[in-house]
Amino acid sequence: MNEPVLLVIDVGNTNVALGVYDYQNGESALSHHWRVSTHREQTSDELVITLSSLFATEGRKTNEITDVILSSVVPPVVPIWERVSTKLFGNPPSIVGPGIRTGMPVRYENPHEVGADRIVNAVAAFELYGGPIIVVDFGTATTFDCISHLGEYLGGVICPGIHISMEALFERASKLHRVEIARPKSVIGRTTTGALQSGLLYGYAGLVDSMIERIRGELGADAKVIATGGLARLIAEESEGIGQVAPFLTLDGLRILFEKNRSEG
Numbered sequence: 001m002n003e004p005v006l007l008v009i010d011v012g013n014t015n016v017a018l019g020v021y022d023y024q025n026g027e028s029a030l031s032h033h034w035r036v037s038t039h040r041e042q043t044s045d046e047l048v049i050t051l052s053s054l055f056a057t058e059g060r061k062t063n064e065i066t067d068v069i070l071s072s073v074v075p076p077v078v079p080i081w082e083r084v085s086t087k088l089f090g091n092p093p094s095i096v097g098p099g100i101r102t103g104m105p106v107r108y109e110n111p112h113e114v115g116a117d118r119i120v121n122a123v124a125a126f127e128l129y130g131g132p133i134i135v136v137d138f139g140t141a142t143t144f145d146c147i148s149h150l151g152e153y154l155g156g157v158i159c160p161g162i163h164i165s166m167e168a169l170f171e172r173a174s175k176l177h178r179v180e181i182a183r184p185k186s187v188i189g190r191t192t193t194g195a196l197q198s199g200l201l202y203g204y205a206g207l208v209d210s211m212i213e214r215i216r217g218e219l220g221a222d223a224k225v226i227a228t229g230g231l232a233r234l235i236a237e238e239s240e241g242i243g244q245v246a247p248f249l250t251l252d253g254l255r256i257l258f259e260k261n262r263s264e265g
Contacts, residue, residue: 002013002066003022003023003024003025003026004023004067004262005020005021005022005023005064005065005066006020006021006023006028006065006067006068006069006255006258007019007020007067007068007069007089007254008020008067008068008069008070008251008254009068009069009070009071009072009081009093009254010070010071010072010117010120010250010251010254011038011070011071011072011073011074011077011078011081011259012038012073012074012117012139012140012165013038013073013139013140014037014038014139014140015035015036015037015038015230016035016036016037016038017033017034017035017250017251018033018034018035018036018051018054018253019032019033019034019248019251019255020065021255028142028255028259030195030248030251030252030255032058032060033248033251034054034202035046035066035084036050036054036182036240037189038074038077040074040076040077042077042080044080044081044082044083044084044087047081047084047132048082048084048087048088051088051090053210062088062089063088063090064265065088065089065090065115065175066089067091067094067238067258067262068085068089068091068092068093069093069094069095069096069254069257069258070082070085070094070095070096070253070254071091071095071096071116071117071120071254072095072096072116072249073115073116073117078095079155081093081096084198093209094258094261095263096116096119096120096254096257100113100257100261101257101260101261102119102123102257102260103123103151103260104119104122104123104126104147104151104152104153105151105152105153106119106152106153107152107153107154107155108153108155110158114153117137117139117144118135118137118143118145118153118251119153120250120253120254120257121135121137121161121228121249121253122135122145122147122153122253123256124246124250124252124253124256125145125147125226125246125249125251125252125253126147126151126238126254127253128246128252129224129226129244130151130224131145131147131148131149131150131151131223131224132147132148132219132220132222132223132224133147133223133224133225133226133229134146134147134212134215134219134223134224134225134226135145135218135226135228135248135249136208136212136225136226136227136228136229136232136242137227137228137229137232137250138161138162138227138228138229138230138231138235138238139229139230140161140163140164141158141159141160141161141164142157142158142159142160142161142162142204142207142208142229143156143157143159143162144156144157144158144159144211144215146215146223148219149214149220154219157211157215159207159211160262160265162200162204162231163181165200166179166181166196166200169196175192176192176196177192177193179193179196179200180196180197181197181200181201181231181234182234183197183201183234183237183238184197184198184203186198187202201234201238202238203236205235205238205239208235208239208241208242209239209241212225212239212241212242213241213246224243224244225241225242225243225244226242226243226244226245226246226249227239227242227244227245228245228246228247228248228249230251232245232247233245233247
């Protein structure tokens, strides 16, 4: 049986993360990864051109892909990505949702309310680091997902993301301007830019540490904390609670789900 070449796709509200895993002797390695903007109005033909260009830039051919797995928190674009997968790779993707085996009991009152990306992150975190564990994902929303020592998804916390908060502030306060989210020269800002950067960076680091402390009060003081998402490394440098940054946690989670369903299928 030929070794698979797996394309994983995570469609978020702001960005789409993609990764290619090459397998050799049963072991996988993330060989390429990309991040592109999410456009709800984009057609399958436009996405085919985008993906073909990404593959060509890395010297890869789309016909090398044998399997595709997709998670999405934007339901309207799922049929578009299904058409893209069929056109480019010859098969529709496996989609994270009902029918996909995760091996993780979900203790949410309504499991269908949990975003696919949160389950993917939880599966990856428990598989790679064990439990109890807290996953902090800095995406469009900042989410905290909690997994027990038995590998159960217990629930979590959802906060406005840093960029959403920044945009809301600029829309409502006419004298404030957009700034790069970066470490300012000091906590006490002596310019409007510095004051905004201080509030965004140190304010969110404080929010994260406070939530981690409160969650550990219920989950257990020994709960590990893993951060992922675009701003994870920057916030982690100012956080006392985050223990490790895993930039490809969601991509790894999709790979793990593919392997669970392939071996059990």
